[in-house]
Amino acid sequence: MSKIKIVTDTTAFLEEEVLERYGIKVVPLYVNFTEETIKDGSIDNATYFHKLMNSPEVPSTSQPSPGDFAKVFARLVEKGNEVVAILISSGISGTVESARTAAKMTAPAHISIVDSLSTSGGLALLVLAAARAAQEGKSREEITAMLENLKSKLKVFFVPESLKFLKKGGRIGGAQALLGTLLQIKPILYFSGGKIEVFDRVRTMKKALARLVHELPTTGEGLELFLLNAESGENIQRLKDLIRQRLPGLPLKTYEISPVIATHVGPVAGLTFIKHTQNTVPGV
Amino acid sequence: MTQIKKENSYYLDGDDLRHMILEACSYFDLHKESINALNVFPVPDGDTGTNMGLTMRAAARELQQVETKSIGKVADIAARSSLLGARGNSGVILSQMFRGISRGLSGKEKARLPEFGRAFQYGIVYAYNAVSKPVEGTILTVAREIAKGSREALQTSLTFIDLLRVAIDKGRGALEQTPELLPVLKEAGVVDAGGLGLVVFLEGCLQSMLRRADIKNEIYFIEERRPSMGATASTGKGGGTGETLSKEEFNPVFPYCTEVLIKGSDISTRKVRRSLEELGDSLLIAGEGGMVKVHIHTDHPGTVLETCLFFGSLHDLKIDNMVDQYEETRWGISMQETGEKGVTANFEANFSPGEQGSGEQKNPGRIGVVTVSSGKGLAAIFTSLGVDRVVSGGQSMNPSVKEIVEAIVALPAEQVIVLPNNSNIKLSAEQAAELVAKEIMVVDTRSVTQGLAALLALNQLKSLSENHAEMCRRARQVKTGEVTYAVRAAVINGLQVEKGDIIGISNGCLLAGGKEIDATTVALAEAMLTPGDEMLTLFYGDNITGDQAHELQAQLCDKFPRLEVELQYGGQPLYYYFLMVE
Structure with a gap:
């Protein structure tokens, strides 16, 4: 039986150590300034934010080309692997399209493309679950079926400090309605059907964080959770404290957001989680 | 042919009632500022007098256009126009009184003193029913005492003028008691403004009577030659049975107030409404999907329950015989119900553009929001947060029921949330909600800021009732x-x-x-x-x-x-x- 290899994109922003452990291959997206193009993930967040905040221009981002994917897919399939590529939501990026084109160009019979309908930590949760399943020797069909199940359980909530970046980037789905808001509000956004939608609107960051935590299950059993962070200052610590109060003892990992996503969201705090049931085992 | 007769054989016709209301309206205007001044707080927007005055004015405007001699028709016009023109809680209560009076006089060309007295008491019951939690020490206390006092007077009074004098006297007495019943009034050193409004209205009626009595002298109180003709047009449901009910009994066509919660899945409120609307009046349907609450006045509660059973399981059943309810109040009201369909039902027909097959585009999934606010800045803020219609008005100018109705009707949405943003606009909003054949829920926001807080919780992906619950909760958090x-x-x-x-x-x-x-x-x-x-x-x-x-x-x-x-x-x-x- 052939081996399953997991492919994702840089918006999952997995650490080098994790990538190596599971043999996960990553295809980068790009941030385009007039003067230079930065490969997503090739620069640390503090440096990138400094650049983003101080740049007079608004950078654009771009999806990997089909060629980028084709190279990776071809190499993996040549070595006798099967591929499951789990990628940033088609609701906010053309990455899935590029990957599908690449799969058709290479070995469609050996490659599954999974639209995560999410990104960042949410995408990472799916990628990790798939990687664990692959190590356990699950088949491509079993893994894609499991991912469909997990996608329905995956929640991603986040509170951007301002709507400035979302507005510039334009990939904001239902959050569009927020832009004309005259009253200062903290929107709680989430992924719904692969798009960014408004979950709730409150007036202050404290309430917004409380609202995030309110969405968590009441017990930590089977709960796999990442905090999402990009330059959110003390807010991420406040969020951590609130979660600890509600679910003491739950391991809390803070997950940074890749430059491509940060370009569209700006400073942000959030959380993503999956409440696992018996057939979707929580991981490390 | 005509002569002054003693006892209860005097008749009042449409002209009399029209002049009475027109004159009371003018008289009221002279006194409205002193009523406005009776605010608990010394704020500049005391508007009880203005609200009641405008509500009467709405009735007067329509009455000036008609020439009918039928007291039933005049009362009906007064009821409809005052309901749509009602402003503020006191205005809504007044309009409900007109509505009750109109029910009592429905189908009549002329009314004898006891008939008019009963119609008036029917009006008091309607006024009470307009308020979900009647508070003592308000216009309602005054109205009730007037009803009680005039009932006694009906046994002894010789003329309408006597009756009105007694009513005013009782009203004044009750008014003086309002500070004893409501501590905020006592502390502020005032009597209830709405209660005074009611008394002033009656004084206006009396003045009209005295003037007409002067002018018309004995022609005024005409004896009906054949009292049985035309005067008792009361019929059963549908208006066509010709069955005459005894005037001395309280015989509403739909005496059973029936409430039931239906639990099921994907219950269509439209279907529930359609299958129940023939079974009675005052039909209210709230909720959706898994849970639908039904309220109806019916003559066959069993049929209503059987019909509801078709949509799901039944819970929280409540059936009250309204005859008992009225009698429990010990006002000794005896009322006569006619077969005419209620004002609500008629208005619903008028205000359901969708039912009339117009080509208007609809978005049934979307929840529309209507709010009441004054000031350009606030209107812009509300609009930016997702309000579809801002009805201009607020503390200093309460909008009429009609303005709210029009805003609701104008929305393409079938489900509507109304944020009145003022405790004095809540009743108008609720009346408006009853008049339009859409699913409407009123969030009890008492200030603009509560309205804003509630509005932030609006989520188009959730159901109307979920939104309503969340908005109520959030309004109270500011x-x-x-x-x-x-x-x-x-x-x-x-x-x-x-x-x-x-x-x-x-x-x-x-x-x-x-x-x-x-x-x-x-x-x-x-x-x-x-x-x-x-x-x-x-x-x-x-x-x-x-x-x-x-x-x-x-x-x-x-x-x-x-x-x-x-x-x-x-x-x-x-x-x-x-x-x-x-």
Whole structure:
């Protein structure tokens, strides 16, 4: 039986150590300034934010080309692997399209493309679950079926400090309605059907964080959770404290957001989680 | 042929009633300012008199256009037009009284004294029913005492004039008792404004009667030659059975108030409505999907329940015989119900454009939002947060039921949330909701700031009832403050203010008073704030400049360094500032 290899994109922003452990291959997206193009993930967040905040221009981002994917897919399939590529939501990026084109160009019979309908930590949760399943020797069909199940359980909530970046980037789905808001509000956004939608609107960051935590299950059993962070200052610590109060003892990992996503969201705090049931085992 | 007759054989016709209402309306206008002045708080927007006056004016305008001699028709026109023109709680209550009177007189060309007396008492019952939790010491107490007193008078009175004199006398007596029943009135040293409005209305009626009696002398009280003709047009349901009910009994066509909660899956409220609407009147259907609440007045509660059973399981059943309910009040009301379909039903037909097959585009999944607010700035803020229609009005100008109805009807949405943003507009909003054949829920927001807080929770992906519940919850989470000036001297909560002083009010308490706007606003904020408050939003009115407001904002930032202070242009009249604390 052939081996399953997991492919994702840089918006999952997995650490080098994790990538190596599971043999996960990553295809980068790009941030385009007039003067230079930065490969997503090739620069640390503090440096990138400094650049983003101080740049007079608004950078654009771009999806990997089909060629980028084709190279990776071809190499993996040549070595006798099967591929499951789990990628940033088609609701906010053309990455899935590029990957599908690449799969058709290479070995469609050996490659599954999974639209995560999410990104960042949410995408990472799916990628990790798939990687664990692959190590356990699950088949491509079993893994894609499991991912469909997990996608329905995956929640991603986040509170951007301002709507400035979302507005510039334009990939904001239902959050569009927020832009004309005259009253200062903290929107709680989430992924719904692969798009960014408004979950709730409150007036202050404290309430917004409380609202995030309110969405968590009441017990930590089977709960796999990442905090999402990009330059959110003390807010991420406040969020951590609130979660600890509600679910003491739950391991809390803070997950940074890749430059491509940060370009569209700006400073942000959030959380993503999956409440696992018996057939979707929580991981490390 | 015509002669003055004693006892209960006098008749009042449509002309009499029309002149009575027209004259009462003019008389009322002369007194409305003194009614306005009876506010619990010495704020400049006391408007009970204005609201009741405008409600009567709406009836008077229509009545001037008609020439019918039928007292039933005149009463019906007065009821319909005053209901649509009703402003403020007192206006709605008054319009409900007209509605009850119209029910009592329905189908009649002329009315004898006892008939008119009963119709009037029917009106009192309607007024009571308009309010979900009647409070003693208000217009309702006055109305009830008048009903009680006039019932006794019906046994002895010789003329309508006598009857009205007794009613006014009883009303005055009850009015004087209102401060004993409602402590806020006592503290403010006033009687209830709505109650006084009712008495003034009756005085207007009396004046009309006296004048007409003078002019027409004995022609005025005409004896009906054949009392059985035309005067008792009461029929069964549908109006065509010709069955005459005894006048001395309370015989509503739909005596059973029936309430039931249906639990099921994907219940279509439209289907429920359609299958029940023939079974009675006052039909209200709320909720959706898994849970639908039904309220109906019917003559066959069993049929109603069987019909509901078709849609799911039945819970929280409640069936009351309204005859018993009325009798329990011991007013000894005996009423006569006619077969004419209720005002509500008729209006529903008028206000359901969708039913009439117009080509209007609809978005059934979307929830529309109507709110009431005054000031350009606030309207813009509401609109930016997702309100579809802002009905102009607020503390100083309550909108009419009609204005709210029109706003609801104009929305393409089939489900509508109404934010009245004022406790005195709530009843109008509820009446409007009854008049339109859409699913409508009123969130009891009592201030603009509560309205804003509720609105933030609006989520188009959730159901109407989920939104309603969440919006109610969120509205209560903000603290609201208002800064205006005193229109009279008063001592409230131990604070003494002179006429013209600046006053700060929050949650029904006078918390600050002084000579300066800024100092009073700061004092009000200080009194309102509690540890844990994060944010103060200041909405400045049309009597404050942007510079003045920014200066105050800076002062507040200095004084409360841990607080975020946001400034917004509200543009509201009379109120220098609205404060929203979260």
